[in-house]
Amino acid sequence: MRADSTAAPRPARLNPFAFPSDTDFRFALLIVSVLGTSLFVYNWLFHAIPLLRDPWLAAMVRCADLASAAFPDAADPIARAGKQMMEAECGAPYERTRAAWLLGGTALVLATASALYWVYPAWRIQRANLAPLSAEDAPEVVTALDALCREVGLARPPTFLWNPLDAANGGTAFGRLGRYYVALSGGLVTQFYVDPAVFRSVVLHELAHLRNADVDKTYFAVAVWQSFVLVGLVPFALSFLDFDERLRTVLDLGWRICALAALVYLTRNAVLRAREIYADVRASIWDGPAGALDRVLATLPRDREGGWRTLVAAHPDPAGRRHALHDTASLFRTRPWEAFGVGVVTSIAIENVWSLLAALTADMLVAVLGPTVLFVPLAAGFLVLAGWRATFAGLAWNEAPRGLGLGRVEPRLGPHRRADRGIR
Amino acid sequence: MTAGTQQQQLVADLSREVVARIAPQELPVFRAHSRAYFADQGQVLRGGQGQDEMLGFGVGEAVAFLTPVVLPVMTAVVQYLTVEVTKSARAEGATLIGERVKQLFKRFRPAEATGEYGHAASPPVLTQEQLGQVRQVAFEKALQLKLSAERAGLLADAVVGNLATAAT
Numbered sequence: 095m096r097a098d099s100t101a102a103p104r105p106a107r108l109n110p111f112a113f114p115s116d117t118d119f120r121f122a123l124l125i126v127s128v129l130g131t132s133l134f135v136y137n138w139l140f141h142a143i144p145l146l147r148d149p150w151l152a153a154m155v156r157c158a159d160l161a162s163a164a165f166p167d168a169a170d171p172i173a174r175a176g177k178q179m180m181e182a183e184c185g186a187p188y189e190r191t192r193a194a195w196l197l198g199g200t201a202l203v204l205a206t207a208s209a210l211y212w213v214y215p216a217w218r219i220q221r222a223n224l225a226p227l228s229a230e231d232a233p234e235v236v237t238a239l240d241a242l243c244r245e246v247g248l249a250r251p252p253t254f255l256w257n258p259l260d261a262a263n264g265g266t267a268f269g270r271l272g273r274y275y276v277a278l279s280g281g282l283v284t285q286f287y288v289d290p291a292v293f294r295s296v297v298l299h300e301l302a303h304l305r306n307a308d309v310d311k312t313y314f315a316v317a318v319w320q321s322f323v324l325v326g327l328v329p330f331a332l333s334f335l336d337f338d339e340r341l342r343t344v345l346d347l348g349w350r351i352c353a354l355a356a357l358v359y360l361t362r363n364a365v366l367r368a369r370e371i372y373a374d375v376r377a378s379i380w381d382g383p384a385g386a387l388d389r390v391l392a393t394l395p396r397d398r399e400g401g402w403r404t405l406v407a408a409h410p411d412p413a414g415r416r417h418a419l420h421d422t423a424s425l426f427r428t429r430p431w432e433a434f435g436v437g438v439v440t441s442i443a444i445e446n447v448w449s450l451l452a453a454l455t456a457d458m459l460v461a462v463l464g465p466t467v468l469f470v471p472l473a474a475g476f477l478v479l480a481g482w483r484a485t486f487a488g489l490a491w492n493e494a495p496r497g498l499g500l501g502r503v504e505p506r507l508g509p510h511r512r513a514d515r516g517i518r
Numbered sequence: 519m520t521a522g523t524q525q526q527q528l529v530a531d532l533s534r535e536v537v538a539r540i541a542p543q544e545l546p547v548f549r550a551h552s553r554a555y556f557a558d559q560g561q562v563l564r565g566g567q568g569q570d571e572m573l574g575f576g577v578g579e580a581v582a583f584l585t586p587v588v589l590p591v592m593t594a595v596v597q598y599l600t601v602e603v604t605k606s607a608r609a610e611g612a613t614l615i616g617e618r619v620k621q622l623f624k625r626f627r628p629a630e631a632t633g634e635y636g637h638a639a640s641p642p643v644l645t646q647e648q649l650g651q652v653r654q655v656a657f658e659k660a661l662q663l664k665l666s667a668e669r670a671g672l673l674a675d676a677v678v679g680n681l682a683t684a685a686t
Contacts, residue, residue: 231546231549232546235546258546258547258549258550258551259547259550259551259554261580261581261582261583262574262576262580262581263576263577263578263579263580263581264574264575264576264577265574265575265576266573266574266575268573277574279576279581280546280547280550280581280583281576281580281581281583282576282577283546283547284543284544284546284547284581284583285543285577285581286543287542287543288543292577296575296576296577299575300575312573316573366572366573370575373575390575390576390577393577393578393579394578395578408572408573409572
């Protein structure tokens with residue numbers, strides 16, 4: 095059985111797997127945004143916690159006094175330089191303490207994220223009452239799952255789990271490095287007997303996540319957001335409880351942290367959306383034109399609001415997903431918000447890493463160049479990738495890419511589209 | 519085996535038969551549902567959707583399992599039949615009454631010639647009126663469990679279809 099949208103022969107699709115995926119790119123963006131934002135938060139916390147702030151402040155004042163006494167002539171440029179150097183040398187141990195605090199805070203965010211990522215599979219198995227799906231439970235289903243794993247060429251098949259009481263009609267791939275699971279609901283297992291094509295499509299979609307190697311990125315992205323909230327945002331909010339600060343400062347910091355948190359959250363959701371489209375496309379290759387993937391996607395509830403909500407949603411719009419099954423152009427196009435996001439994330443990271451390096455070293459060249467060397471490749475990589483993909487798509491479709499990265503490559507459906515580089 | 523356990527086993531066996539007839543695709547999940555039902559009757563009826571919606575994928579609508587309805591319907595039917603059998607055999611012990619209830623179902627009905635009841639106690643049968651009452655009990659219980667009238671009717675027919683009548 096085929097849905098209307100699959101009734102017409104599919105045009106050849108360009109192969110998005112020939113390029114680094116949006117999932118990878120957005121995941122890198124997420125990690126950088128978390129690093130930058132964590133440095134910002136922990137820098138603030140350093141100044142908000144008296145136990146940390148007071149000795150540092152006292153040392154800075156003392157060093158400034160000592161330097162002023164040693165180089166009293168403020169009009170002499172050499173004396174001014176000497177004063178600056180003396181201040182920096184005198185305050186260096188205290189600045190290193192601050193740098194250690196910043197690094198420790200950021201490491202805490204990442205360590206907590208790693209711990210959450212690591213324990214999540216066990217927690218989920220227990221919470222969702224998942225048990226291994228054995229041949230004793232459903233022999234035909236187990237045989238079919240083995241066959242599907244072989245068919246798609248998974249080097250290491252996942253452990254299939256299920257919750258027979260779960261009436262949902264779906265599956266989820268999850269796990270951690272080297273240990274992956276695919277959980278099936280009881281509803282989906284019964285679907286195997288009622289509509290095997292739907293069962294196959296859903297399982298192929300989950301196996302596609304494993305083949306695309308996005309499970310670790312996904313669950314680390316989820317964990318890093320949770321960790322950021324737990325050991326970043328919560329301490330940040332608590333710091334205001336015991337901090338006698340003017341409302342203006344509170345508001346000034348408040349909107350910044352809200353914007354930064356929103357950035358991290360949106361980037362996380364962008365990772366989650368991207369992985370779904372890539373998994374759909376991969377699964378559709380395996381499922382073939384007669385597969386039921388399009389039919390399954392057609393049953394998903396569509397976000398009626400549309401617009402900005404699609405940027406906030408953790409799942410891509412089903413209509414867009416269905417479209418990507420037949421036309422992968424969206425995976426070759428770079429959206430303006432992505433370019434904007436790269437700019438914002440890079441700026442935040444550069445500024446905060448500069449602050450960190452300035453605390454670690456008196457060498458301003460290192461402090462200024464360090465973040466640049468670290469993060470400019472990210473922005474450059476984004477531009478190169480965007481241009482590369484757009485040019486590839488443009489050549490394949492006999493169209494010149496409009497602009498670098500931001501250009502919309504509108505594929506024209508029709509006989510003139512070249513299919514020689516496509517996938518089916 | 520206590521009378522309660524015996525009744526649970528009977529309900530499970532009969533329910534499985536009904537499920538095999540009207541929703542065979544649910545047989546793989548039957549054992550888990552049955553176990554959960556006898557452990558906590560509310561749990562099965564509440565159902566459970568443990569899928570992580572944010573990261574999962576599947577058909578938009580959940581499956582409407584029939585098994586969680588069949589089990590309580592069959593419990594109600596067996597309880598009704600137990601009352602009916604008790605009325606006509608007050609002197610017999612609970613275990614024996616359970617045996618007689620079992621034999622009201624075709625599946626457990628011994629062959630007439632070799633039956634344990636021999637000539638003195640032939641296997642019990644239900645009248646058409648009693649069958650109608652059983653169907654009503656099953657139908658109403660299914661409706662009470664939010665099954666549609668059409669599916670409730672199908673289920674009630676399947677339950678009655680398992681019962682032995684005078685003609686069988």
